[in-house]
Amino acid sequence: MSDIFHETNVTRSRMPRQCSWCAQPIEIGQPYRGYSWRDGTDYGREFMHPECYAAMERLLETEGPWLLWSPGDFARGCECESGRCECDKQARLA
Numbered sequence: 001m002s003d004i005f006h007e008t009n010v011t012r013s014r015m016p017r018q019c020s021w022c023a024q025p026i027e028i029g030q031p032y033r034g035y036s037w038r039d040g041t042d043y044g045r046e047f048m049h050p051e052c053y054a055a056m057e058r059l060l061e062t063e064g065p066w067l068l069w070s071p072g073d074f075a076r077g078c079e080c081e082s083g084r085c086e087c088d089k090q091a092r093l094a
Contacts, residue, residue: 006036009050021052022082023072051077 033053
């Protein structure tokens, strides 16, 4: 069973990171949200653009509490698969 802990909301990143949702860079000075997870002996830390974190939360509401993905599986700020966005969220980000 996985545990989620140490959720963070950072207003300005002090180092470059990669978004765990869309795989696009989070540049120095950009905001991000993150959390740590633990599953048995496995441990990890996820970093996301605020809009990607919101997309993850929306998908969790519809798909249930367990969601597995790899960086780049989804479009930035969207629940659509990367490269196959069929909603209007991408138009709003442009």
